[in-house]
Amino acid sequence: MSIISVENVCKNFDELGVLKGISFTLNEGEVLSIIGPSGSGKSTLLRCLTQLERIDGGSIEVCDMLMARTDESGKVIYSDAKTLKEIRLKLGLVFQNFNLFPHMSVLRNITEALINVLGKSKGEAVAIARQLLAKMGLEEKENAYPCHLSGGQQQRVSIARALALNPSVLCFDEPTSALDPELTLEILKVIKDLAHEKMTMVVVTHEMAFARDISDRVIFMDDGLIVEEGTPEALFNNPTKDRTQRFLSRYTNP
Amino acid sequence: MRNLLPLLLGGTITTLKIFTLTLLFSVPLGALVARGRMSKNPLISGMINIYIMIMRGTPLILQLLFVYFGPYYLFGASYDRFTAVIIGFVINYAAYFAEIYRGGVQSIPVGQWEASLVLGFSKAHTFIRVIVPQVIKRIIPAMGNEVITLVKDTALAQTIGVAELFRVAQSASARQFSTTPIVIAGVFYFIMNGVVSRSFDLLEKKLDYYQ
Numbered sequence: 001m002s003i004i005s006v007e008n009v010c011k012n013f014d015e016l017g018v019l020k021g022i023s024f025t026l027n028e029g030e031v032l033s034i035i036g037p038s039g040s041g042k043s044t045l046l047r048c049l050t051q052l053e054r055i056d057g058g059s060i061e062v063c064d065m066l067m068a069r070t071d072e073s074g075k076v077i078y079s080d081a082k083t084l085k086e087i088r089l090k091l092g093l094v095f096q097n098f099n100l101f102p103h104m105s106v107l108r109n110i111t112e113a114l115i116n117v118l119g120k121s122k123g124e125a126v127a128i129a130r131q132l133l134a135k136m137g138l139e140e141k142e143n144a145y146p147c148h149l150s151g152g153q154q155q156r157v158s159i160a161r162a163l164a165l166n167p168s169v170l171c172f173d174e175p176t177s178a179l180d181p182e183l184t185l186e187i188l189k190v191i192k193d194l195a196h197e198k199m200t201m202v203v204v205t206h207e208m209a210f211a212r213d214i215s216d217r218v219i220f221m222d223d224g225l226i227v228e229e230g231t232p233e234a235l236f237n238n239p240t241k242d243r244t245q246r247f248l249s250r251y252t253n254p
Numbered sequence: 255m256r257n258l259l260p261l262l263l264g265g266t267i268t269t270l271k272i273f274t275l276t277l278l279f280s281v282p283l284g285a286l287v288a289r290g291r292m293s294k295n296p297l298i299s300g301m302i303n304i305y306i307m308i309m310r311g312t313p314l315i316l317q318l319l320f321v322y323f324g325p326y327y328l329f330g331a332s333y334d335r336f337t338a339v340i341i342g343f344v345i346n347y348a349a350y351f352a353e354i355y356r357g358g359v360q361s362i363p364v365g366q367w368e369a370s371l372v373l374g375f376s377k378a379h380t381f382i383r384v385i386v387p388q389v390i391k392r393i394i395p396a397m398g399n400e401v402i403t404l405v406k407d408t409a410l411a412q413t414i415g416v417a418e419l420f421r422v423a424q425s426a427s428a429r430q431f432s433t434t435p436i437v438i439a440g441v442f443y444f445i446m447n448g449v450v451s452r453s454f455d456l457l458e459k460k461l462d463y464y465q
Binding site: 085 | 363372
């Protein structure tokens with residue numbers, strides 16, 4: 001069953017096409033990695049899915065709810081605010097630079113949305129947060145403030161914060177790009193564990209070995225277009241497109 | 255000398271009244287001005303910008319004269335001098351505070367808004383619970399500076415005839431042919447600002463638990 005269905009999505013920044021007609025579907029329980037050079041539009045695609053950017057063409061559907069479509073005249077029509085909010089809560093997003101709330105304790109970073117958005121009681125919210133912190137190996141840190149945590153710990157808190165809302169899909173926007181190699185492994189392990197639990201995920205990453213290891217499917221993007229798409233074996237071992245080969249060769253023979 | 259201290263304390267009370275009332279009104283008014291300055295409507299932000307330019311670009315002493323004598327020359331209307339002082343100080347300080355608030359709000363990384371949006375927070379909730387607490391921490395040093403300046407600026411109230419601390423000290427000084435009252439007034443200002451800067455230090459410490 002497809003959870004996300006993206007069709008012919010376009011996005012321009014000041015007349016400059018960043019996404020030039022992207023189509024793909026994401027199925028339940030699937031892990032999709034998006035790779036490609038910087039500026040290829042991978043992050044923008046993720047930001048369009050999570051409604052941080054508005055699309056300029058095409059359509060997006062999430063969990064059988066229409067987020068936006070384009071009418072005959074080419075005008076993009078977004079759904080009503082209520083649907084958009086519902087869709088927003090179906091998608092969790094983990095940022096490259098964590099974006100934790102620095103003035104809130106680790107626990108409150110997680111409970112804030114549970115209480116104020118989902119309307120859970122404080123006790124319930126704290127219980128959910130503690131359970132997730134335990135899963136992330138951070139049960140000792142619930143009263144700490146983000147500035148006292150390592151980058152890897154901060155990123156684990158932000159993953160817990162996103163998971164707390166029980167999203168249908170968890171999106172990662174280069175989750176390890178701000179971390180050193182050791183901390184990167186720490187985060188990749190968390191994502192791998194989530195993959196084993198059959199969490200549906202979209203991961204924008206520069207970690208090729210990781211993408212190959214955890215993905216069910218990989219998309220290679222360049223210049224606002226999907227160049228090639230396939231299983232990790234197919235894409236990494238036998239890329240059919242010249243552009244994909246050139247990109248991947250930089251990682252295998254640096 | 256026996257009568258000097260009660261006299262100066264009386265002037266100090268007027269000074270403290272000006273100080274307190276100015277803060278009471280200009281701190282919230284500044285927020286409103288900052289909101290207008292950041293408005294997407296170019297007419298509103300343009301008008302607010304002109305107001306801020308005038309407030310920051312002309313002497314406060316001139317603004318006080320204008321606020322008090324302006325209505326008289328224009329409509330022949332005169333009103334309470336103390337009220338005029340408060341109005342003059344409030345509109346002047348609100349402009350400075352507004353710019354401090356604006357700088358504070360704009361210094362918060364956009365990622366804080368984005369994280370809140372993705373978590374489903376409303377704009378109001380994001381602003382009040384995520385942005386404002388961080389803004390307060392960031393603007394405390396700049397606000398401390400302004401508030402200390404305000405303590406000293408209250409001396410300008412005498413230009414439209416309000417007998418605050420400095421005016422009282424000056425006239426006592428002239429009567430007694432002595433600089434003592436002025437020196438004592440200086441000590442009073444110093445003590446008041448000691449309290450102000452200590453308060454801001456404590457506030458800064460209180461918010462030191464995160465970076």
